[in-house]
Amino acid sequence: MSRPALPASHILLALAVVAVWGTNFVVIRIGLDHLPPLTFAALRFSFALLPAVFFLKKPDVPWGNLAGYGVLIGAGQFGLLYIAMKGFISPGLASLVVQTQVFFTIGLAMWLAKERIRSFQILALALAAIGLLVIISHNTDASVTPLGLLLVLGAAASWAGGNAFSRAAGQVNMLAYVVWASLFSAPALIALALAVEGPGAMIEGVRAANAATWAAVLWQSVGNTLFGYAAWGWLLSRHPAATITPMAMLVPVFGMGASAIFLGESLPGWKLGAAALVMSGLALNIFWPRLEGRLTRPASQTEG
Template sequence: MTPAPASLSLRHALLAVVVMAVWGSNFVVIRVGLDHLPPLTFAALRFALAFFPAMLLVSRPNVSWRNLASYGLLIGGGQFGLLFIAMNGHITPALASLVVQMQVFFTIGLAAMLSGERVRPFQFVALGIAVAGIALIILNTDAMTTPFGLALVLAAALCWAGGNIVVRSSPKADMLGYVVWASPFSVVPLIAAALMLEGPGAMAAGIANATPATWAAVLWQAVGNTLFGYAVWGWLLSRYTVASVAPMSLLVPLFGIAASAAFLGEPLQAWKLEAMTLVLLGLFINLMWPRASAMLRRREAPDAT
């Protein structure tokens, strides 16, 4: 089996940046949807629309139902169920967009433990710098962020990491079909949890009171975030090493904080800018170190001969 490339091509890196912009701005969209819909109901609607009517147009990929179920449970039932609950009054959109990026470190750690994928020294340095940025955000929590909210988002990050590992086990699968046909495995547990924790009355009232903006948020979640974002993300993960792809998601909080400040008026204090700088520096080192090293080796090659 040919080893996965250790660094993204420029074209694929730019594609990943587009996905990160969609995901980052999505935290503002989530906040809009939660104004009327209970969190688990909102998440269930998102994945229901990601499945239907797309399932009529997209064939089921050639992977096992167990694989699809594992991905659907982890990404839908785990990551977004927990994230939506946390964002329903327990954590701000900007901070949620940062803390959930712990998935980068969870993903690389799981890959190292489960498949022996090597993490190179410069990646430890890059991730350490990025962790410092996230730690700075966590240390500056206020009344708008609770320990419960932080714990939920960290659990969501771990579920995201698990989903990343699952999708890498099917590198040849059509990723759009993969995301579509994994979605019903998100819907079922989310509806079950909503019935137990929110109740049929709250679910029905939320849907009845939903505004056009609410439904636009649900549609954006289904099409932009899920069908486009996760299909491209899974495609990249299936073709490159986890350590080269996963850190790209550190751009999500940069877009998330900027969108929260622009559209929700969330304060952009100096410490947030400092944290964003650390995160961006860690990402830059992780992406550019292999290119710089390769360029240096090419320059030194003639001298060696």
């Protein structure tokens, strides 16, 4: 039997989450005008932790799981991403390249769960890799540097590692999980900021922060983290993951579009072509198993 269509209100909610996650890259760039990157990330996860941790029950998962997720997502994914976006890669391209976490996730599954890679996944990875090569070889407007690309790929790999911990946690309240994991994200980022940026730069950044900077911090903590994960988790609890998760492919669309509109990032043909290749790889990875299942399913099961 066919699945019921998503209600219009649920589609709008999913689009709102994706829009927040996509435009968030522009917000990050605004916050980095005054705050050092690791200090900015530390503030983001501190505000995500407090005061929400006092109102959400700790998920029934081991502390080690929360620590692994918190450090990889906080210090790994966002620490590296913020450093990269401090002049090494444009927000639009960052929103695209970080989506390669899908392929790092597949690689981890092959390594940890001994899953075998399938032919369509090889093709999907090849398309995304060609897109990255286009970015490297056709950059003519200084929107990405080799270091920036490596940092964002490192962020994507850290995101994939965090995904492994969240899958191991099982079915949990994802909002509570992210909030309690921030108990480890924030201290790790504070320690890194003290070691790399120094207390002087941290204090100066906070002093120089204006209303737009603090709005960017709150957008990260409340909009991107609390609203985003709460709404996405609510949707996943009511609809099949295969129906909801493909909408996350719109994140780079919002990211590149917002960067072009609000920051004046150019969108030459090579950049759009690279985006098309990477997103084609993502789409193939997401949709091919569903299409294959429909093609191989007996006709009697597809009717109705």
